[in-house]
Amino acid sequence: MSAVNYLPPFAALLNAESLEIQPNTGGYVKYIRELDRIYADEEKFQQLLESRGSEIAYRVNELRFTEGGNDLITGISALNPGKVGAEFFMTRGHLHQRADRSETYYCLSGHGILLMEDLEGKVEAAEMRPGNLVYVPPFWVHRSVNIGSEIFATLFSYPADAGQNFEIVRKAGGFKLLVVEDRATGWKLIPNLRYTVRTRAEIEAYSRVG
Secondary structure (H helix, E strand, O other), rough: OOOOOOOOOOOOOOOOOOOOEEEEEEEEEEHOOOOOOOOOHHHHHHHHHHHHHOEEEEEEEOOOOOOOOEEEEEEEEOOOOEEEEOOEEOOOOOOOOOOOEEEEEEEEOOOOOEEEEEEOOOEEEEEEOOOOOOEOOEEEEEEEEEEEOOOOEEEEEOOOOOOOEHHHHHHOOOOEEEEEEEEEEEEEEEEEEOOOOOOOOHHHHHHHHO
């Protein structure tokens, strides 16, 4: 074993109150004003932007040491509750830059959906409450959706060299299906009329590893 590449074992605390890993090596915050064009009802989003644009939509707190493929990034995503029209607050969603990398999500608090879509448009929606673990396979685009009234927090872990590709979601006009409020069942999936099906060339390009 090379001394240059050697890292000692490390222990961290998951703070249930602040929803942070302590200590951590970084993270970021996304404000409502930064989530333009991810919601179907643009008029409702503009109304929300005028009144609450400076508020936090979600924040990510993470622990990483190296970018090596044999290392891991672990973090906490905390997504605030809310709606834009009938749609619930959600993260931007991404495919890993190295699309053959997988990821796990473990629910710490709240009630949410992990919305997943393969490159050909097959959709899976995993409902999550505290204690639920969801595995996101390689080559699946994914995003978190908060369908509850409290913060939806998940503990995630993925290979450190995975990277994140947000452009694939923007280019397709979002996900094939939207998670919206349903008064009878709480939530349901409906077609996204802005969605553009990926071409075979695009699928092959996203599937390319390396």
